[in-house]
Amino acid sequence: MGKQAKTAIEPTREENYPEWYQEVIKASDMAEISPVRGCMVIKPWGYALWENISRVLDDMFKATGVKNAYFPLFIPINFLEKEAEHVEGFAKECAVVTHHKLEQDESGRLVPAGKLTEPLIVRPTSETIIGDSFSKWINSYRDLPVLINQWANVVRWEMRTRIFLRTSEFLWQEGHTVHATKEEAEERTQMMLDVYKKMAEEYLAIPVITGEKSESEKFPGAETTTCIEAMMQDRKALQAGTSHFLGQNFAKASDIKFQSDKEIEEYGWTTSWGVSTRLIGGLIMTHGDDNGVILPPRVASSHVVLIPIIRKDKDKQMVMDYTNELAARLRNTAYYGYPIRVEIDDRDIGGAKNWEWIKKGSPLRVEIGPKDIASDSVFVGRRDKEPRDKSAINKDTFVDEVGNMLDEIQNTLFQKALAYREKHTRNIDDKNEFDAFFTPENKERPKIHGGFAVSHWCGDAACEKQIKERLNVTVRCIPYDQENEDGECIECGKASKKRVIFAKAY
Numbered sequence: 211m212g213k214q215a216k217t218a219i220e221p222t223r224e225e226n227y228p229e230w231y232q233e234v235i236k237a238s239d240m241a242e243i244s245p246v247r248g249c250m251v252i253k254p255w256g257y258a259l260w261e262n263i264s265r266v267l268d269d270m271f272k273a274t275g276v277k278n279a280y281f282p283l284f285i286p287i288n289f290l291e292k293e294a295e296h297v298e299g300f301a302k303e304c305a306v307v308t309h310h311k312l313e314q315d316e317s318g319r320l321v322p323a324g325k326l327t328e329p330l331i332v333r334p335t336s337e338t339i340i341g342d343s344f345s346k347w348i349n350s351y352r353d354l355p356v357l358i359n360q361w362a363n364v365v366r367w368e369m370r371t372r373i374f375l376r377t378s379e380f381l382w383q384e385g386h387t388v389h390a391t392k393e394e395a396e397e398r399t400q401m402m403l404d405v406y407k408k409m410a411e412e413y414l415a416i417p418v419i420t421g422e423k424s425e426s427e428k429f430p431g432a433e434t435t436t437c438i439e440a441m442m443q444d445r446k447a448l449q450a451g452t453s454h455f456l457g458q459n460f461a462k463a464s465d466i467k468f469q470s471d472k473e474i475e476e477y478g479w480t481t482s483w484g485v486s487t488r489l490i491g492g493l494i495m496t497h498g499d500d501n502g503v504i505l506p507p508r509v510a511s512s513h514v515v516l517i518p519i520i521r522k523d524k525d526k527q528m529v530m531d532y533t534n535e536l537a538a539r540l541r542n543t544a545y546y547g548y549p550i551r552v553e554i555d556d557r558d559i560g561g562a563k564n565w566e567w568i569k570k571g572s573p574l575r576v577e578i579g580p581k582d583i584a585s586d587s588v589f590v591g592r593r594d595k596e597p598r599d600k601s602a603i604n605k606d607t608f609v610d611e612v613g614n615m616l617d618e619i620q621n622t623l624f625q626k627a628l629a630y631r632e633k634h635t636r637n638i639d640d641k642n643e644f645d646a647f648f649t650p651e652n653k654e655r656p657k658i659h660g661g662f663a664v665s666h667w668c669g670d671a672a673c674e675k676q677i678k679e680r681l682n683v684t685v686r687c688i689p690y691d692q693e694n695e696d697g698e699c700i701e702c703g704k705a706s707k708k709r710v711i712f713a714k715a716y
């Protein structure tokens with residue numbers, strides 16, 4: 211006793227959080243680094259998660275009237291030039307296509323040839339190319355609103371990459387809408403932010419704070435950027451989704467005009483909003499532990515893994531029949547609107563199987579051996595409990611209860627993440643306390659610091675900049691959920707009406 215049980219993932223979160231993150235992804239077999247610089251390979255266990263997230267989101271979008279469409283991967287350079295702030299924001303990370311064919315040189319090596327007269331950008335986001343289509347689709351107020359979403363990949367040439375969190379190519383959805391009035395566009399911006407909050411909290415079990423970005427953190431070209439922000443287990447913030455009110459900026463840049471009901475020509479009001487495969491990184495960092503990933507049931511790649519235990523050949527048929535019958539019954543059971551997703555792991559590798567599924571984060575593991583079958587029961591392990599905490603449950607009871615068990619896990623994960631965030635969120639009104647909060651307690655240890663500081667800020671970008679330079683801490687958002695109150699800016703002491711969330715960020 212006394213000695214801690216060895217964990218499946220080394221280093222542990224406490225020992226080295228960034229390395230733990232890399233190791234936990236490797237151990238879960240969700241994704242790997244590709245030979246292409248800054249790009250990832252998403253493996254089936256990770257891709258299934260993305261499919262489930264996409265499916266839920268897609269249903270939620272469509273319920274608000276949004277329709278899917280698809281636009282080109284390439285954007286002519288002059289399209290990007292149309293919106294000044296937008297250019298500035300994205301120019302530094304654009305992949306540019308300059309040639310359209312390959313030729314062999316004298317030594318037989320392939321070299322680019324056929325230089326393009328106008329280079330093409332690989333989309334970093336699609337406001338400008340979609341805006342061009344919208345300008346042709348929209349003539350009259352009768353054509354509005356236009357509510358479009360695209361499921362796609364985008365490319366941003368990142369210098370420092372990390373799987374799921376920041377990769378040069380990533381998968382996402384981008385919604386783009388046009389409205390006749392400012393109010394309607396603002397309403398849509400909030401509506402989609404609410405969809406993201408629901409997705410994060412009810413499906414990913416990640417508690418989020420909703421609010422607005424400061425001027426310096428908003429989307430290039432937007433009037434306002436709203437966001438959902440989550441706390442990871444190293445107490446850093448992750449921006450998990452954004453919804454932008456673009457005013458008439460992009461409508462003017464792309465010439466999106468319509469005849470109003472009073473026959474006056476007006477510019478449209480646009481919005482855009484997106485979430486990406488980054489959500490998977492957020493999910494891993496919110497729920498993972500020192501034994502691996504923990505998947506929230508409502509989006510889990512698989513809900514239940516059945517592990518037949520076969521020690522003697524003569525038992526094989528019986529155990530497999532029992533397992534297959536149970537799988538069929540489970541697959542006929544619905545959980546949160548979709549059939550229960552079941553894996554059967556019948557590989558002949560003994561006890562290692564159980565640990566593999568713990569590392570992969572399957573919410574429920576079910577062992578089925580001859581002894582269990584004799585008593586018509588199954589041996590169930592829950593991923594939110596200790597790996598050795600397993601219990602025998604009557605098979606029929608298990609089928610009846612599986613949905614409740616999954617929901618219990620889902621709720622446990624959310625409550626645990628919420629408690630963690632609350633524990634590491636503090637209202638701070640004293641500058642010394644603020645600085646101490648963001649200074650690592652022990653320089654030898656990984657960069658563990660306080661968490662979220664909820665402090666007054668005067669709104670001046672200069673204060674924001676000073677704090678960033680001194681502590682590498684930024685304004686993550688100006689939360690909606692607060693009353694105006696009189697306070698003093700944590701940096702300069704000037705009067706302030708609102709608190710903001712200060713944190714280190716991914």
Ligand SMILES: [Zn+2]
Pocket residue numbers: 667668669670673699700701702703704
């Ligand atoms: Zn200030």
